[in-house]
Amino acid sequence: MSLMLFLIFLAACAVAAATGHFFGPGQWYAKLNKPEWTPPNWVFPLGWAIMYPAMAIAAWRVGISGHDLVPLALALWALQLALNTLWTPIFFGLQQIFTALVAICCMWVAVLFTTGVFLTVDWLAGLLFLLYLAWASFASALNYEVWKRNSDVSAEG
Numbered sequence: 001m002s003l004m005l006f007l008i009f010l011a012a013c014a015v016a017a018a019t020g021h022f023f024g025p026g027q028w029y030a031k032l033n034k035p036e037w038t039p040p041n042w043v044f045p046l047g048w049a050i051m052y053p054a055m056a057i058a059a060w061r062v063g064i065s066g067h068d069l070v071p072l073a074l075a076l077w078a079l080q081l082a083l084n085t086l087w088t089p090i091f092f093g094l095q096q097i098f099t100a101l102v103a104i105c106c107m108w109v110a111v112l113f114t115t116g117v118f119l120t121v122d123w124l125a126g127l128l129f130l131l132y133l134a135w136a137s138f139a140s141a142l143n144y145e146v147w148k149r150n151s152d153v154s155a156e157g
Contacts, residue, residue: 006060013052016081019088020048028095033149038142051132055081058118058125058132067121076114083107097147104140111136 025041055077062073083106091100115133119126 002064005063009056009059012081013056016085017048017052019085023088023092025092029092032146035145047135051135054128055132058128061122061125062118065122069117069121073117073121076110076117080107080110080114083110097150101143101147104143108136108140
């Protein structure tokens with residue numbers, strides 16, 4: 001049962017990761033005015049290749065903990081993953097920079113709350129989510145900067 005639970009969390013993360021395959025950066029993103037601290041495109045798939053398994057491991061550890069907060073913790077985990085999954089199609093697919101910024105800010109709040117509950121339930125799961133919170137903070141700041149520098153380029157005008 002424990003392995004099956006982990007595989008379910010991993011599969012959910014794989015679905016979220018798949019949006020990156022279907023909605024890649026492309027020419028539109030290449031033409032955007034980005035801050036000088038924008039990493040090269042290859043950094044993001046590498047970062048997510050670390051983040052998604054870490055998110056699955058964290059959820060699994062919480063799921064098997066038996067703690068009273070498991071239902072809340074996993075509901076928050078599902079919420080942040082759903083918001084995570086929405087961001088890529090909004091930003092790259094619809095080219096809606098501001099709408100993506102709203103989505104990633106909502107995701108960041110969900111990740112923050114998930115991290116807090118995870119730290120209460122399972123210390124290691126919480127630490128894994130602190131790493132994710134740092135990554136989400138960077139991604140949010142980058143989305144903000146891209147929006148600020150390209151408000152005339154976005155499909156939303």
